[in-house]
Amino acid sequence: MTEANEDLSKPVLIGRSSSHFTRIVRIFADELRVDYDFQVLRDMLSPRPEDYGGNPALKIPVLRTSRGSWFGALNICRELWRQSNHKQRIVWPEDLGEPVLANAQELVLQSMATEVTLVMSRVGGAGDGGVHQDKMRQSLGNMVGWLNANAASFCAALPEERDLSFLEVSLFCLATHLEFREVLPMAPYTALTEFCQRFGARPSCAGTSFRFDT
Numbered sequence: 001m002t003e004a005n006e007d008l009s010k011p012v013l014i015g016r017s018s019s020h021f022t023r024i025v026r027i028f029a030d031e032l033r034v035d036y037d038f039q040v041l042r043d044m045l046s047p048r049p050e051d052y053g054g055n056p057a058l059k060i061p062v063l064r065t066s067r068g069s070w071f072g073a074l075n076i077c078r079e080l081w082r083q084s085n086h087k088q089r090i091v092w093p094e095d096l097g098e099p100v101l102a103n104a105q106e107l108v109l110q111s112m113a114t115e116v117t118l119v120m121s122r123v124g125g126a127g128d129g130g131v132h133q134d135k136m137r138q139s140l141g142n143m144v145g146w147l148n149a150n151a152a153s154f155c156a157a158l159p160e161e162r163d164l165s166f167l168e169v170s171l172f173c174l175a176t177h178l179e180f181r182e183v184l185p186m187a188p189y190t191a192l193t194e195f196c197q198r199f200g201a202r203p204s205c206a207g208t209s210f211r212f213d214t
């Protein structure tokens, strides 16, 4: 089917099963019971925006819908919520009105971005060396250490009357991905490991395990 006559009554998610930002979206889609077709981005080094649903940033995930393409995990989760008939009570980043909560969200997203840079340097053949790489690793370790030390506090500060929060889903995807891509062993971070065991019991998490697309 060509782009021109393509049926987008069901949205198409462009991503990879090994991508932490993609997994955030897949968990939200499952929790919100929104059906979608999954289109694997085969070449992560492709320089063609068309391969990324038109995203000029050359990043996944992208959600293609009849109204247009949505770039980035948070945008997509919001659109899935708008499309959902199963209106869950979601805590979004703008609802995090305490420093510990807002900082946790910031550090989760920054850790995810730093990890992407480290992994893509490896994939692209730039290697693991250099002063800036060392600084990024230091920064990542600091951020994950902060998240581990403050996990009990920010989890307790989340509104009780929620079904799901973007913070918990993104934290779960970050922590499990650091282990999956062997960027940072998670065993020393016991609070985060316990959080992942608890949160990962949801069917939406169990059904979206990381794997490399073949």
Ligand SMILES: N[C@@H](CCC(=O)N[C@@H](CS)C(=O)NCC(=O)O)C(=O)O
Pocket (backbone or CB within 6 Å): 019, 020, 021, 022, 044, 058, 059, 060, 061, 071, 072, 073, 074, 113, 116, 120
């Ligand atoms: N701001 C984007 C970031 C997405 C992102 O960094 N995705 C990674 C995969 S998890 C990617 O596309 N990496 C390819 C690259 O950096 O070249 C979002 O929130 O979804």
